[in-house]
Amino acid sequence: AMSLRSASDSVALGFAVNGDSPPTSTVGNPPRLLLVDDDPMVLGSLCELLDDFGYVLVTARCAAEAIDLLDKYPFDLALLDLQLPDHTGHAIMDHINTQRIDVTVVVLSGVAETEGAVGALKRGAYDYLRKPYGRRELFKTIENALQQRRLENENRSVAWRLECSEKRYRHLVENLPDIVFMLNQDGQFTFINNRARMLLGFDPRELVGKHFSVLVHPEDFDRAQHVFNERRVGERTSSNVEFRLKSNHRNDRERVVENTSLDISINSMGMYSLVGTGPEQAFFGTYGVARDITECKRVGEIVSYQAYHDTLTDLPNRLLFKDRLGLALIQAKRNGTELAVMFLDLDRFKWVNDTLGHIKGDDLLQQAARRLEQGLRRGDTLARYGGDEFIVFLPALRNRHDV
Numbered sequence: 001a002m003s004l005r006s007a008s009d010s011v012a013l014g015f016a017v018n019g020d021s022p023p024t025s026t027v028g029n030p031p032r033l034l035l036v037d038d039d040p041m042v043l044g045s046l047c048e049l050l051d052d053f054g055y056v057l058v059t060a061r062c063a064a065e066a067i068d069l070l071d072k073y074p075f076d077l078a079l080l081d082l083q084l085p086d087h088t089g090h091a092i093m094d095h096i097n098t099q100r101i102d103v104t105v106v107v108l109s110g111v112a113e114t115e116g117a118v119g120a121l122k123r124g125a126y127d128y129l130r131k132p133y134g135r136r137e138l139f140k141t142i143e144n145a146l147q148q149r150r151l152e153n154e155n156r157s158v159a160w161r162l163e164c165s166e167k168r169y170r171h172l173v174e175n176l177p178d179i180v181f182m183l184n185q186d187g188q189f190t191f192i193n194n195r196a197r198m199l200l201g202f203d204p205r206e207l208v209g210k211h212f213s214v215l216v217h218p219e220d221f222d223r224a225q226h227v228f229n230e231r232r233v234g235e236r237t238s239s240n241v242e243f244r245l246k247s248n249h250r251n252d253r254e255r256v257v258e259n260t261s262l263d264i265s266i267n268s269m270g271m272y273s274l275v276g277t278g279p280e281q282a283f284f285g286t287y288g289v290a291r292d293i294t295e296c297k298r299v300g301e302i303v304s305y306q307a308y309h310d311t312l313t314d315l316p317n318r319l320l321f322k323d324r325l326g327l328a329l330i331q332a333k334r335n336g337t338e339l340a341v342m343f344l345d346l347d348r349f350k351w352v353n354d355t356l357g358h359i360k361g362d363d364l365l366q367q368a369a370r371r372l373e374q375g376l377r378r379g380d381t382l383a384r385y386g387g388d389e390f391i392v393f394l395p396a397l398r399n400r401h402d403v
Contacts, residue, residue: 030054031056034060034070034078034103036060036061036080036092037081037108038083042081061084062084063088070103077142077146078092078096078104079107080092080105080107081110082109082111104149106142107128107129110131111130173193174195178195178290179193179264179291180289180290181193182286182288183228183285187228190285199247200246216244217244217245224241226238232270233269237269238266238269238288240265240267241265244261244262244264246262247260263297266291267289269286269287271285307319308320310383312365312384313384315383318386318391324381338397339395342403343390344389344392346365346388349364368388369390
């Protein structure tokens with residue numbers, strides 16, 4: 001008895017017919033084959049031949065039925081007869097190409113004319129088998145077509161993953177808070193991310209092809225050229241090297257602080273490619289990351305300044321005074337000169353705080369500090385010792401009368 005399967009057998013073949021959408025791809029599932037022929041004996045014979053290979057088989061007896069199935073369900077392979085009662089197999093292939101349906105086509109036709117074969121191949125048919133065909137020929141053609149389809153799907157999947165990976169990488173690089181760049185072996189930019197525009201005011205597209213020296217502050221060029229021409233990899237690469245880059249924000253109204261240079265810290269490493277099949281590697285450029293440390297340095301300078309200065313009077317505190325006094329003593333001993341130390345305080349300062357308040361008392365301390373500074377020489381040091389107490393050292397004195 002012949003096993004003939006038609007579109008009405010969809011439920012048994014694993015297709016949804018109650019309105020649910022079938023999967024859009026057959027990857028990972030048994031291959032789905034659409035058999036199209038107007039001869040029920042041929043369809044039955046094909047089903048019987050292919051039944052033991054684990055394929056999901058669906059049959060159609062006319063072009064309209066085949067087109068309807070192709071529009072609704074995914075197939076891996078379509079075996080088409082060219083001579084159908086309503087349209088030709090070429091019409092089905094035209095529909096496949098117009099709608100961009102992802103299916104491989106093998107034509108099985110009893111027409112001896114070469115025009116039919118040429119027309120099918122021009123429309124993208126994988127192969128053309130003339131009836132009667134041998135079983136081995138049919139099996140081999142189907143196997144090869146499915147194998148090629150699997151390889152194409154794998155290639156598309158790999159290409160898609162690579163494209164997604166590249167998009168993610170580019171998105172991350174373009175949105176990093178640091179400048180990321182690549183140079184060729186001649187020191188010319190081959191890539192620099194958009195952070196260069198935000199930090200330096202230079203268009204990255206205009207920098208590509210230019211030498212790195214267009215960005216480096218002239219006074220820092222000697223130190224920078226070793227970083228931008230880094231050929232080492234691993235632990236010996238350049239790490240946290242600080243220098244200045246030129247800034248193009250002088251006319252940018254949106255920038256609050258106008259700078260002609262930017263303090264940056266760079267990490268860089270060499271890039272190499274394999275030459276031939278041996279272990280030899282060829283240097284083809286430098287990869288680096290530059291971080292803006294202008295704000296960090298400014299904050300560091302403020303913290304350092306505050307650690308050695310009195311916040312109210314802006315005078316050196318006792319820590320800085322002690323450091324300077326130690327150096328002055330060493331110089332006085334070396335030069336055979338003398339120095340003096342004065343200890344001063346403000347009489348009745350507590351009365352000012354008690355009667356006028358601490359705000360006025362602070363104002364008095366600030367004015368006293370300014371007036372004391374005006375009475376000192378350039379090399380003398382005045383410090384606030386604490387409260388209303390000040391301390392002074394006077395270096396390079398000849399006698400007590402100078403004090």
